[in-house]
Amino acid sequence: MKAFQYATALTPANARELAGDRGCYIAGGNDLLGLMKEYIAEPDLLVNIKSLPGLNRITPGAERWILGANVKVAEIEAHPGLKQKFPALTEAAAEVGSPQIRNVATLGGNLAQHSRCWYFRQRDVFCLKKGGDTCFARNGENKYHSLFTGNTCISPVVSNLAVALGALEATVVVQREDELARWSIDELYAKAWDNPTAHHSLASNDLILQVEIPVAERRSSYLQTSEKSQFDWALASCAASAKIIGGKLAAARVVLGAVSPVPYQVKAVGKLLEGRELSAGLAEEAADLLLKKATPLEHNAYKVPLAKALVQRTLMKLGA
Numbered sequence: 001m002k003a004f005q006y007a008t009a010l011t012p013a014n015a016r017e018l019a020g021d022r023g024c025y026i027a028g029g030n031d032l033l034g035l036m037k038e039y040i041a042e043p044d045l046l047v048n049i050k051s052l053p054g055l056n057r058i059t060p061g062a063e064r065w066i067l068g069a070n071v072k073v074a075e076i077e078a079h080p081g082l083k084q085k086f087p088a089l090t091e092a093a094a095e096v097g098s099p100q101i102r103n104v105a106t107l108g109g110n111l112a113q114h115s116r117c118w119y120f121r122q123r124d125v126f127c128l129k130k131g132g133d134t135c136f137a138r139n140g141e142n143k144y145h146s147l148f149t150g151n152t153c154i155s156p157v158v159s160n161l162a163v164a165l166g167a168l169e170a171t172v173v174v175q176r177e178d179e180l181a182r183w184s185i186d187e188l189y190a191k192a193w194d195n196p197t198a199h200h201s202l203a204s205n206d207l208i209l210q211v212e213i214p215v216a217e218r219r220s221s222y223l224q225t226s227e228k229s230q231f232d233w234a235l236a237s238c239a240a241s242a243k244i245i246g247g248k249l250a251a252a253r254v255v256l257g258a259v260s261p262v263p264y265q266v267k268a269v270g271k272l273l274e275g276r277e278l279s280a281g282l283a284e285e286a287a288d289l290l291l292k293k294a295t296p297l298e299h300n301a302y303k304v305p306l307a308k309a310l311v312q313r314t315l316m317k318l319g320a
């Protein structure tokens with residue numbers, strides 16, 4: 001690990017000023033410290049953002065709930081109000097890593113975490129994501145990679161919370177220079193769809209302040225499949241949300257994780273489900289439509305039936 005300086009920020013403005021061009025925010029450190037040990041991230045200054053006031057609170061509200069960026073994944077998992085209002089989010093949190101990781105990992109860090117592609121994580125490999133000219137996974141070991149991508153990097157988004165928050169139509173509030181930007185989850189990751197070097201749309205000293213979840217009386221659910229039951233990322237994950245009015249679905253959203261650089265959705269799926277009664281047949285139709293444009297690689301075709309089964313089960317769980 002390269003030597004670095006360390007400073008604690010006391011306000012968001014102070015954090016951005018300290019980070020400057022060569023600094024980097026550190027929250028729980030689960031992702032960042034791993035990158036630093038491999039010399040993949042080499043900040044001159046680590047800016048501790050855990051003391052920023054007010055960012056460690058979960059605030060209920062009649063119209064929206066506000067979750068500060070420094071709220072721990074374990075706090076989300078265990079919060080009774082969140083469990084009742086937004087089960088997709090608490091279910092997604094419960095699947096993150098292991099209890100030790102969830103006790104340290106923060107919401108902001110989970111959303112901003114970097115690629116887990118094994119080529120990217122290897123210090124001596126200079127792939128497209130690091131500014132090189134080759135994606136080694138495309139014709140190499142691509143078992144864990146994307147089924148959909150808008151660019152030449154096939155590394156998928158691995159944040160569980162992003163998938164659930166996408167289904168819940170959350171807004172991410174980001175301090176960018178002197179402005180407060182309000183982004184949908186789609187916007188938070190849009191750059192990773194187009195640009196092989198990006199993990200998300202955040203610039204180097206953009207600071208996530210909070211996430212807001214609208215209270216829409218929706219049901220929601222989340223499921224994932226991993227190789228191991230603990231201490232592992234999803235091979236594929238799915239979050240769904242919908243209102244059920246008179247037995248019919250309304251405003252449904254279905255989002256897939258670990259299959260694309262962004263939490264993956266297809267607008268036509270919402271249209272297909274609108275006003276229909278939930279049934280196994282309808283859930284299968286939705287799954288087929290969502291996976292229609294999948295382009296599997298040599299080693300990840302198994303993700304297509306896996307993701308279809310997850311979509312069907314996640315949707316059926318909404319009606320349970």
Ligand SMILES: Cc1cc2nc3c(=O)[nH]c(=O)nc-3n(C[C@H](O)[C@H](O)[C@H](O)COP(=O)(O)OP(=O)(O)OC[C@H]3O[C@@H](n4cnc5c(N)ncnc54)[C@H](O)[C@@H]3O)c2cc1C
Nearest residue numbers: 027028029030031032097105106108109110112160208233
């Ligand atoms: C074995 C293992 C298994 C895991 N399994 C899963 C899993 O199944 N699902 C899953 O979702 N994750 C998984 N993770 C990843 C883990 O959840 C993330 O590393 C963690 O959530 C990152 O949060 P942190 O607070 O530790 O972030 P840090 O490591 O502190 O930061 C991560 C990145 O986010 C940036 N950052 C942090 N906070 C902010 C902010 N407020 N604004 C802007 N940028 C910010 C940092 O600069 C850094 O670039 C796993 C990790 C391990 C080690």
Ligand code: SF4
Nearest residue numbers: 117127135153154155
């Ligand atoms: S998938 Fe992306 S991160 Fe992995 S080797 Fe290819 S360019 Fe690099």
